[in-house]
Amino acid sequence: MSDPQDWTPATADPGLRRPSREQVVAGLKATVEGGPDLVQLLTPEGERVADPRFDAWAADVDVDALQGLYRDMVLVRRFDREANALQRQGQLGIWVPLLGQEAAQIGAGRAMKPQDMAFPSYREHGVAWCRGIDPTELLGIFRGTDHGSWDPIARRFHLYTIVIGNQCLNATGYAMGQKFESKVGDGPDAEATICFFGDGATSQGDVHEGFVWAAVYDAPVVFYCQNNQWAISEPLERQTRVPLYRRAQGYGFPGIRVDGNDVLACLAVTRWALEECRTGNGPVLIEAFTYRMDAHTTSDDPTRYRLADELELWKLKDPIERVRVNLVREHGVGQEFFDGVAAEADELAARFRQFCIDMPTPGPERMFSEVYAEASPPLEAQEEAYLAYLAGFAAE
Amino acid sequence: MATATLTLAKAVNEGLRAAMERDPKVLVMGEDVGKLGGVFRVTDGLQKDFGEQRVLDTPLAESGIIGTAVGLAIRGFRPVCEIQFDGFVFPGFDQIVSQLAKLRFRSQGKVPMPVVVRIPFGGGIGAVEHHSESPESLFAHVAGLKVVACGNPVDAYWMIQQAIASDDPVIFFEPKRRYWEKAEVDLDATPMPLHASRVVRPGSTATLVGYGAVVKTCLDAAVAAEAEGRDLEVIDLRTISPLDLDPVFESVRRTGRLVVVAEAPSEASVSSEIAARVQEACFHSLEAPVLRVTGFDTPYPPSRIEEDYLPDLDRVLDAVDRSLAW
Numbered sequence: 001m002s003d004p005q006d007w008t009p010a011t012a013d014p015g016l017r018r019p020s021r022e023q024v025v026a027g028l029k030a031t032v033e034g035g036p037d038l039v040q041l042l043t044p045e046g047e048r049v050a051d052p053r054f055d056a057w058a059a060d061v062d063v064d065a066l067q068g069l070y071r072d073m074v075l076v077r078r079f080d081r082e083a084n085a086l087q088r089q090g091q092l093g094i095w096v097p098l099l100g101q102e103a104a105q106i107g108a109g110r111a112m113k114p115q116d117m118a119f120p121s122y123r124e125h126g127v128a129w130c131r132g133i134d135p136t137e138l139l140g141i142f143r144g145t146d147h148g149s150w151d152p153i154a155r156r157f158h159l160y161t162i163v164i165g166n167q168c169l170n171a172t173g174y175a176m177g178q179k180f181e182s183k184v185g186d187g188p189d190a191e192a193t194i195c196f197f198g199d200g201a202t203s204q205g206d207v208h209e210g211f212v213w214a215a216v217y218d219a220p221v222v223f224y225c226q227n228n229q230w231a232i233s234e235p236l237e238r239q240t241r242v243p244l245y246r247r248a249q250g251y252g253f254p255g256i257r258v259d260g261n262d263v264l265a266c267l268a269v270t271r272w273a274l275e276e277c278r279t280g281n282g283p284v285l286i287e288a289f290t291y292r293m294d295a296h297t298t299s300d301d302p303t304r305y306r307l308a309d310e311l312e313l314w315k316l317k318d319p320i321e322r323v324r325v326n327l328v329r330e331h332g333v334g335q336e337f338f339d340g341v342a343a344e345a346d347e348l349a350a351r352f353r354q355f356c357i358d359m360p361t362p363g364p365e366r367m368f369s370e371v372y373a374e375a376s377p378p379l380e381a382q383e384e385a386y387l388a389y390l391a392g393f394a395a396e
Numbered sequence: 397m398a399t400a401t402l403t404l405a406k407a408v409n410e411g412l413r414a415a416m417e418r419d420p421k422v423l424v425m426g427e428d429v430g431k432l433g434g435v436f437r438v439t440d441g442l443q444k445d446f447g448e449q450r451v452l453d454t455p456l457a458e459s460g461i462i463g464t465a466v467g468l469a470i471r472g473f474r475p476v477c478e479i480q481f482d483g484f485v486f487p488g489f490d491q492i493v494s495q496l497a498k499l500r501f502r503s504q505g506k507v508p509m510p511v512v513v514r515i516p517f518g519g520g521i522g523a524v525e526h527h528s529e530s531p532e533s534l535f536a537h538v539a540g541l542k543v544v545a546c547g548n549p550v551d552a553y554w555m556i557q558q559a560i561a562s563d564d565p566v567i568f569f570e571p572k573r574r575y576w577e578k579a580e581v582d583l584d585a586t587p588m589p590l591h592a593s594r595v596v597r598p599g600s601t602a603t604l605v606g607y608g609a610v611v612k613t614c615l616d617a618a619v620a621a622e623a624e625g626r627d628l629e630v631i632d633l634r635t636i637s638p639l640d641l642d643p644v645f646e647s648v649r650r651t652g653r654l655v656v657v658a659e660a661p662s663e664a665s666v667s668s669e670i671a672a673r674v675q676e677a678c679f680h681s682l683e684a685p686v687l688r689v690t691g692f693d694t695p696y697p698p699s700r701i702e703e704d705y706l707p708d709l710d711r712v713l714d715a716v717d718r719s720l721a722w
Contacts, residue, residue: 119467147502153470159502163494169460170495173467180449180473206491209460216455370505371539373563375591376638379539 034289035243039269040259044317046325048264057268063331069110069263070323071341073102076126077320078345079135079352083142087298091356092142096123100261100293103319104226105196106130107266108288111274112194114156117178119171119195122160123226127196131157135348136355145359164197165204168223171195172210175221175282184220184280192277194222194270200231202247203239211251211283220277222270223248223285226260228292233305245287253283260290261319291317364390398583405575407549408438408514410583411556412476416446419474422560425452426461426478426514435480436516436575458488465511466495474510476560482517483526483696489534496565497540508563512556517545518609518659519706520573522699529696530608530660535567536637536669543637544590545569547611549579551634554587562590569636571609591635593643599629602653602716605644605670607633610657610707617712628716636666644670645677652683653719657707662690684722687715 034040041051041058061069080098087095098105101123109130112118120127125138133150140146141160148159161167175193178184183191201207202225214221227244229236240247248255254276258269266288273284291314295302327333368383402410416422424439424446430453433440443451454461458479465475479485485492492513499507519528535543542564546552552570559566588594596611597618604614611632618628629647633639648654654674656667671686689707697705 146504147498149504151506152503153507158470159499159507161495163490166463166491166495169463169491170467170470172460173464173469174471175467176464177468177471177473181471205487206459206463209455209457209463212455212457213460213464370503371501372542373500373505373508376542377640378638 034257034259037245037257038259038289039256039265040262041264041268042262042322042326044261044322046322046329048326048330051265051268054265054268054272057271058264061264061267063327063333066264066323066327066331067333067337069106069267070320070327071344072106072110072126072129073263073320073323074341075345075348076102076106076129078349080125082349082352083139084294084298086353086356087142092139092298093144095142095298096296097294097298098123098125100291100314100319101226101228102126103263104260104266104288104290107263108194108196108224108270108286111267111270113274115183115189115191116274117156117158117171117174117191117193119158119167119174119193120160121164121167121197121201122162123198124160124196128157131155133157135352139352139356139359143356143359145361165201165206165210168195168197168201168204168207168210169213171221172214172217172219175214175219175277176217178220179218184278186279190278192220192222192274192282194224194274196224196226198231199225199227199229199236199239199244200234201225202244211248211285214283215251215253218280218282220280220282222273222277223283224270224288225286226288226290228260228290230292230296230302230306232296232300235306243287245285248285253285255285255287257287257289260288261317261322263319263323290319400581400583401578402549402553402581403576403578404546404549404552404570405436405438407552407579407581408556408570409440409442410581411553412439412442412560413445415476415557415560416442416450419560420450421473423450423452423468423473423475424478425454425465425475427454427456427480429453429478434478436572438514438570438575439478458484458486459491462488462491462496462511462513466491466499466509469509469511470499470507474560476512476514479513479515481523481527482515482529482531485513485515485531488513492535492541492565492567493538497538500564501540509565510560510563511565512559512568513565514556514568514570516572516575517569518571518573519696519699519702520609522702524699525696528699528702530658530691532567532569532636533660533665536666541565541567541637542591542635543567543569544635545571545608546634547571547574547608547632549577550581551632553581553583554585555590555634558587558590569608573609574612577612591638591640593631593633593635593640595629595643595647596632597628597630599627600651601626601628602655602719603629603631603644603647603651604655604657604712604716605631605633606657607636607666608659610659613707613709613712614657617709617716620709621713621716626716626720639669639673641670641673641677644674648674648678649681652681653716654682654686655712655715655719656686656688656690657712658688658690659706660691661693662688663693665690684719687719689715
């Protein structure tokens with residue numbers, strides 16, 4: 001781990017305690033390429049590069065497995081694009097695109113074991129996919145028919161959390177529970193938790209508190225920060241003075257920056273981090289260095305705050321393209337495979353679209369259900385009165 | 397029959413102990429609740445007997461206390477969080493409102509939230525700022541939460557156990573200036589339901605309703621009024637959300653007069669909710685408007701003048717006079 005002052009430009013006045021704004025910006029710009037600590041196994045050009053520390057964690061990824069990761073990313077991107085279109089056509093109220101973050105999410109999602117638990121924010125459609133949540137199960141939140149339809153406890157994938165950073169504490173508490181139940185250790189049933197959040201969330205107090213609590217209770221939790229460079233309109237330099245992964249040092253646990261557009265590196269680093277947690281060496285912070293290629297949500301307009309050139313630059317680092325190139329060049333995978341995945345993606349999108357259009361709207365009684373586990377007579381009276389009021393119209 | 401003479405603080409302690417013995421998933425967590433036993437000693441001895449994994453001295457972060465309790469509840473635990481003082485709950489308010497209160501609804505019942513948040517509340521102990529507040533209305537306004545306040549050792553002993561046994565999140569208010577008051581507690585009794593109000597003194601002239609520390613104030617007022625030939629009925633509300641106003645309606649239909657007593661400021665409060673509902677349910681029985689004796693709509697004052705802020709016997713009797721003179 002390098003000294004926190006390393007990233008300050010050498011020309012800085014050594015007597016200057018607080019770097020100027022220009023220096024801060026320069027320091028961050030220096031990490032546009034991820035910086036020297038970036039873990040990468042697959043270059044943007046699709047070349048497999050050696051990493052003495054993490055190669056072992058991807059050693060079992062043969063051509064079949066790599067094809068599987070490619071398929072995951074293509075399918076996820078396809079339904080993500082379909083959802084964007086559904087919003088434009090008035091079928092969804094809003095959509096939160098993950099375009100560009102497929103590798104960060106599929107790598108992390110595929111690193112999990114069935115017994116591990118995930119706490120997503122609201123953009124983790126790729127992680128949901130890996131946890132066996134059908135894409136159609138995500139639709140209700142964005143169509144406005146529910147707030148989350150799957151069973152988070154049984155599926156080991158918590159409901160989407162919209163309040164930024166809240167889930168970091170919930171994940172930490174869950175991980176403390178895993179430890180209290182002696183699920184941390186060398187056994188095959190050892191468990192860990194992974195918590196997803198973005199660069200904007202790192203400014204939230206709950207993320208700080210999550211780091212503190214996880215550290216002092218040795219909680220088996222991987223904090224997985226997808227740094228996609230933008231918190232709606234605010235660039236990373238509005239959230240931090242230091243690269244995010246280095247914050248872990250201050251809390252006393254390891255922080256690693258991984259190329260978030262490299263699915264193999266995300267898989268390897270997350271596998272390592274989860275295993276660290278399962279065996280009692282948690283927590284771990286991973287910063288997946290990536291880019292939000294689309295808007296924050298379908299309600300957002302990035303042309304107001306960022307240059308189109310930036311997107312063009314990141315398109316050269318596309319997470320899917322580099323795997324395709326690698327499969328072709330290093331494994332001789334033929335066009336038939338890619339055509340097959342594309343066809344499967346289109347089928348998924350068609351099913352996804354039809355499901356969305358056919359989704360029923362719940363009745364008003366949904367509003368009154370499951371507010372409480374146990375009786376609340378005043379609420380029951382409210383429900384009864386409102387349903388009777390509605391029934392009055394039906395009788396007319 | 398097993399009985400014990402307990403202070404209110406000790407009654408909560410014994411209730412916590414009983415709940416922890418009954419269910420290994422019950423955890424106690426908060427600032428200084430372990431070795432120290434809490435600043436009011438409510439958790440005294442629990443860490444020694446149940447260990448550090450069931451009685452957690454937490455970092456000083458209220459959002460952390462609630463937020464990790466939510467995660468522990470998702471995992472199947474039943475955390476009992478202690479917020480050291482009423483005025484310190486606000487860093488945890490986001491987690492209470494956004495996660496604790498809503499997870500059951502959000503998940504359509506798949507994620508129960510059996511979490512208790514204990515908050516010593518109210519003034520009268522000569523404390524500095526942020527140590528004497530009555531924030532219960534803020535929680536009563538949040539759908540998904542249940543809110544109760546105990547007022548005596550018997551209720552404290554039973555209500556804490558019932559709150560822990562509930563699959564709903566319960567904000568549990570303890571009247572800190574009554575922590576040291578004693579009563580005989582029958583440990584074998586069958587307790588009344590958690591969300592039920594109770595007539596603690598029957599009467600016929602007018603009805604007083606309160607919760608927490610002011611129940612005793614109301615009872616004292618009733619004794620004083622007796623000397624003037626007035627027979628006041630006193631109701632301990634006990635449950636703030638959901639409200640159980642049937643005993644109040646029944647009483648008001650007999651007495652025709654109601655005075656609501658609360659330490660909290662009056663604006664948009666539990667006391668205003670009671671007034672609204674009573675006029676709705678008992679309009680034709682009321683001989684006078686529902687009157688309220690409350691704290692003022694000010695921040696809690698410096699302690700040397702807190703006696704002016706807190707509803708006392710004289711202000712309660714003055715309200716009774718005004719009601720009867722209507």
